[in-house]
Amino acid sequence: MRADRLSPVAWALVLLGAAIMLAPLVWTVLLSLKANAELVGNSGAALHGPYTLQNYAAIFGTSQTMRWLLNSAIVSLGTTAGVLVLCSLAGYGFARLDFPFRRTLFVLVLLGLAIPSQAVILPQHQLFATLHLHNSYPGLILPGLTTSFGVFFMTQYMKAIPTELDEAAMLDGASRFRVFWKVILPLTVPAQSALAVFTFLGSWNDYWWPLISATRSDMYTLTVGLAAAQMNYAQTSGLGFLMAQAVFASVPIFIVYLIFQRQIIQAMAGAALK
Amino acid sequence: MPGLQLRGVAKSFRNTEVLSNVDLDVAPREFIAFLGPSGSGKSTLLRIIAGLETADAGEVILDDRRIDGLPPGQRGVAMVFQHYALYPHMSVRQNMAFGLRNARVPQDQIDRLVEDAARVLEIDPLLERKPAQLSGGQRQRVAIGRAIVKSPKLFLLDEPLSNLDAALRLRTRVELAQLRERVESAFIMVTHDQAEAMTLADRIVVFNDRRIQQIAAPMEIYARPANRFVAQFVGSPAMSILPATLADGGTLASVKLGDGSRIDTSVGRDSLPAGAQVELGLRPEHVRVVLSGEANTEATVDLVERLGERSLVYARLRDGQQVTAEAEGTTTAKVGDTVGLRIDGAAAHLFGPDGTGYHRAAA
Amino acid sequence: MSAGVQRRWQGLLFVAPFLLLYCTILIYPLLKGAWLSLYRVDLFGGGTFVGLGNYGRLFADPVFWQSMANTLLLALMIVPLLTAIALALALALNRATRGAAILRGVFFSSAVLSVTIVTLIWRFVLAPDAGLLGELWTAAGWAPLPFLSDQSLVLPALAVTTIWWSVGFPMLLFLAGLQQIPHDMYEAAALDGAGRWTTFTKVTLPALKRTTILVFMLQTAAQLQLFGQSQLLTAGGPSGASRTAVLFLFESAFGRWELGYASAAAEVLFVLIVAVTLTQYALTGRPGADNAR
Numbered sequence: 001m002r003a004d005r006l007s008p009v010a011w012a013l014v015l016l017g018a019a020i021m022l023a024p025l026v027w028t029v030l031l032s033l034k035a036n037a038e039l040v041g042n043s044g045a046a047l048h049g050p051y052t053l054q055n056y057a058a059i060f061g062t063s064q065t066m067r068w069l070l071n072s073a074i075v076s077l078g079t080t081a082g083v084l085v086l087c088s089l090a091g092y093g094f095a096r097l098d099f100p101f102r103r104t105l106f107v108l109v110l111l112g113l114a115i116p117s118q119a120v121i122l123p124q125h126q127l128f129a130t131l132h133l134h135n136s137y138p139g140l141i142l143p144g145l146t147t148s149f150g151v152f153f154m155t156q157y158m159k160a161i162p163t164e165l166d167e168a169a170m171l172d173g174a175s176r177f178r179v180f181w182k183v184i185l186p187l188t189v190p191a192q193s194a195l196a197v198f199t200f201l202g203s204w205n206d207y208w209w210p211l212i213s214a215t216r217s218d219m220y221t222l223t224v225g226l227a228a229a230q231m232n233y234a235q236t237s238g239l240g241f242l243m244a245q246a247v248f249a250s251v252p253i254f255i256v257y258l259i260f261q262r263q264i265i266q267a268m269a270g271a272a273l274k
Numbered sequence: 275m276p277g278l279q280l281r282g283v284a285k286s287f288r289n290t291e292v293l294s295n296v297d298l299d300v301a302p303r304e305f306i307a308f309l310g311p312s313g314s315g316k317s318t319l320l321r322i323i324a325g326l327e328t329a330d331a332g333e334v335i336l337d338d339r340r341i342d343g344l345p346p347g348q349r350g351v352a353m354v355f356q357h358y359a360l361y362p363h364m365s366v367r368q369n370m371a372f373g374l375r376n377a378r379v380p381q382d383q384i385d386r387l388v389e390d391a392a393r394v395l396e397i398d399p400l401l402e403r404k405p406a407q408l409s410g411g412q413r414q415r416v417a418i419g420r421a422i423v424k425s426p427k428l429f430l431l432d433e434p435l436s437n438l439d440a441a442l443r444l445r446t447r448v449e450l451a452q453l454r455e456r457v458e459s460a461f462i463m464v465t466h467d468q469a470e471a472m473t474l475a476d477r478i479v480v481f482n483d484r485r486i487q488q489i490a491a492p493m494e495i496y497a498r499p500a501n502r503f504v505a506q507f508v509g510s511p512a513m514s515i516l517p518a519t520l521a522d523g524g525t526l527a528s529v530k531l532g533d534g535s536r537i538d539t540s541v542g543r544d545s546l547p548a549g550a551q552v553e554l555g556l557r558p559e560h561v562r563v564v565l566s567g568e569a570n571t572e573a574t575v576d577l578v579e580r581l582g583e584r585s586l587v588y589a590r591l592r593d594g595q596q597v598t599a600e601a602e603g604t605t606t607a608k609v610g611d612t613v614g615l616r617i618d619g620a621a622a623h624l625f626g627p628d629g630t631g632y633h634r635a636a637a
Numbered sequence: 638m639s640a641g642v643q644r645r646w647q648g649l650l651f652v653a654p655f656l657l658l659y660c661t662i663l664i665y666p667l668l669k670g671a672w673l674s675l676y677r678v679d680l681f682g683g684g685t686f687v688g689l690g691n692y693g694r695l696f697a698d699p700v701f702w703q704s705m706a707n708t709l710l711l712a713l714m715i716v717p718l719l720t721a722i723a724l725a726l727a728l729a730l731n732r733a734t735r736g737a738a739i740l741r742g743v744f745f746s747s748a749v750l751s752v753t754i755v756t757l758i759w760r761f762v763l764a765p766d767a768g769l770l771g772e773l774w775t776a777a778g779w780a781p782l783p784f785l786s787d788q789s790l791v792l793p794a795l796a797v798t799t800i801w802w803s804v805g806f807p808m809l810l811f812l813a814g815l816q817q818i819p820h821d822m823y824e825a826a827a828l829d830g831a832g833r834w835t836t837f838t839k840v841t842l843p844a845l846k847r848t849t850i851l852v853f854m855l856q857t858a859a860q861l862q863l864f865g866q867s868q869l870l871t872a873g874g875p876s877g878a879s880r881t882a883v884l885f886l887f888e889s890a891f892g893r894w895e896l897g898y899a900s901a902a903a904e905v906l907f908v909l910i911v912a913v914t915l916t917q918y919a920l921t922g923r924p925g926a927d928n929a930r
Contacts, residue, residue: 173347
């Protein structure tokens with residue numbers, strides 16, 4: 001880190017930027033704390049009291065928000081678990097083992113880094129319709145498992161572990177799978193946690209696939225549910241409630257962010273080094 | 275036949291041959307050192323015995339069982355790796371137990387074997403530590419311990435001392451010597467350090483250029499090197515090799531050097547190949563710096579290396595050939611001086627045009 | 638020899654689970670999409686081969702061209718500004734003080750939000766009747782601006798929203814890039830009597846060249862796929878002024894169910910993004926250079 005001091009003008013600009021970053025967030029929280037009736041035609045009321053938690057109470061009481069939260073949790077955790085298993089196995093295979101077409105297959109995987117999800121959405125939608133997987137958890141989870149980045153990330157990490165360890169374990173009579181499971185996998189915990197947090201965030205925030213695949217409101221994830229809610233908020237429950245839903249939906253992700261800040265940064269930097 | 279036999283082992287990496295038709299017999303409890311420059315194929319051969327590389331051809335037989343088709347863990351061999359390869363996330367105890375667990379040895383027996391080995395290696399207070407909490411020497415012992423508990427028929431050591439500092443290396447050398455007294459296994463150690471090989475091994479296998487150059491006991495290698503390469507690779511400083519012309523007649527060969535001096539060797543004339551061109555090999559201890567009266571030739575000093583009890587004199591004969599000689603620790607010779615040399619022809623070696631070594635008849 | 642053969646195929650077992658899914662869910666649809674784009678297909682089946690007909694129709698479709706223009710315009714507004722802001726923030730906040738750490742957290746915080754929440758927040762920042770900016774404008778005595786319903790304001794409004802949302806990640810990349818500059822380069826520059834500006838232009842900026850290209854290209858690829866902001870905040874309006882290419886694709890596919898036509902649009906977008914990605918690899922030399930031993 002550099003030690004030279006920042007000029008006052010630069011500091012002022014940075015602080016102004018921070019204010020621009022925070023103001024919308026604060027505004028959202030204030031709106032969520034106001035009674036809906038008070039905000040009709042007068043959102044400025046959010047700048048002063050009285051404040052209330054009734055919008056939050058309504059989330060727990062009647063709305064589908066809890067169901068969407070559950071769906072988001074199942075999909076994100078399922079995706080994360082699946083990605084860790086598949087990418088660790090594939091990473092070990094590519095990093096350590098020689099098999100026919102290894103280079104070709106790895107290039108095929110790298111190709112995925114450049115495929116935007118929009119380019120495959122139509123056939124994907126057809127495929128999942130044929131398999132009757134729309135509006136189901138597997139249907140929401142499976143596309144998230146095809147992450148080339150995860151395989152690439154794990155392959156690079158495992159390549160950095162000395163092969164002497166694999167060899168020592170094989171002389172100790174371990175099978176290839178046991179070498180992977182008992183010796184190499186425990187050494188990849190830092191990479192696993194970075195990949196896990198990265199995948200979880202991506203899956204939790206994904207809007208594109210659940211928008212297309214989950215068409216029944218009981219299978220919505222939070223992102224799709226909140227999208228639907230904001231499209232027709234005027235006809236339904238009011239601004240304060242809508243904003244309370246937004247805050248409520250962001251809380252889990254902010255908690256994850258605060259706990260795993262280091263892993264997120266590491267994974268992002270890792271993504272950049274691809 | 276007990277022990278290890280290699281028959282016709284060959285290996286290439288992508289069209290580059292690294293081992294060519296290697297045969298070797300290792301007796302039970304024998305300590306063998308693989309000595310050679312890097313890239314000579316010695317490590318590859320060790321890894322073929324361990325099962326970490328697959329040979330293109332040939333057989334590996336251990337105690338009458340052909341093992342070259344078996345996975346590494348089923349061969350009855352254990353290996354100590356150059357960088358120890360301890361499992362970083364396991365305690366010392368778990369590291370040593372891992373191989374036994376894989377072999378489904380009962381837990382109480384595992385505990386006993388691990389603790390016995392730890393006591394012998396004096397690492398029993400460290401059993402619950404992780405490798406990162408150990409010093410280099412301690413890690414080395416754990417790596418040896420991990421090999422011992424499996425009671426292998428054959429220990430494979432891959433440059434086991436190369437990561438230790440000089441003092442620790444000496445101590446570990448002593449410990450390795452004690453270890454081989456305690457266990458019933460044979461040892462194969464790969465090294466490029468000739469002192470290590472000479473100290474520890476019953477026999478040394480000298481590798482160069484994909485082939486075994488010589489297999490013999492350490493002093494035999496030193497005294498009767500099979501060829502020019504072995505002669506120069508073993509011994510420090512290296513043997514001086516001088517072109518020479520074979521003189522006619524006699525039962526023992528006499529040669530004339532480029533500067534005109536005549537050396538009478540103890541090499542039988544009959545054993546030499548036809549032709550007059552040979553090379554004369556001289557160990558430094560057989561070329562002494564002497565007063566001119568006792569000298570049989572003279573040379574100009576390039577460098578005097580003072581070792582205390584003796585000095586090494588790097589010099590050039592009158593025809594420019596380089597030769598290394600020994601002098602008293604108190605010698606006054608200095609760079610540029612002309613000194614007299616007494617060459618002990620009876621101890622000299624001769625090398626034929628193909629590099630083959632010829633030595634005085636065995637006593 | 639059978640043990641050797643078995644060992645050779647063993648590796649395939651490790652990569653097979655991933656590859657099976659990958660090929661089924663990604664590679665097969667990728668090829669199927671190219672195939673679909675050559676047919677006239679709608680919801681009720683059909684499937685008449687039309688060759689490049691879909692592409693011909695696409696390139697003659699003013700709505701498509703408008704959405705492409707909007708997308709490029711958005712990328713043009715967002716990418717350079719975002720890159721510059723992220724670089725400036727990284728330079729300002731690359732220090733070991735507690736304040737800098739907190740501010741880094743503040744600037745990254747929006748990046749963990751989903752597009753749905755971001756648009757929800759910004760809808761009520763930008764809306765003239767219930768928005769934060771509307772309140773500020775009114776408080777200042779001006780008439781609130783209709784950011785989301787004015788054809789000339791809507792793209793800048795989406796750009797600002799996107800920059801607010803996306804600034805954290807590039808900032809992190811620049812911070813990582815700054816950390817990799819060896820400290821002795823600064824010491825050498827100081828010994829050579831370089832001033833702050835010279836040090837910045839001759840040491841820092843050249844060292845960040847690769848990161849800058851990376852940020853620029855990653856962001857370009859990302860903004861060419863801009864979708865949620867446009868769909869949720871304006872539904873592409875007013876009168877198509879903020880419809881992006883992906884929104885066009887989405888509407889033709891899942892609104893009008895013209896699958897062949899939408900596939901053609903998807904292929905065009907795909908080629909565009911692959912071109913950007915390949916340019917990035919060419920300029921930064923990754924990946925693939927070290928893809929296999």
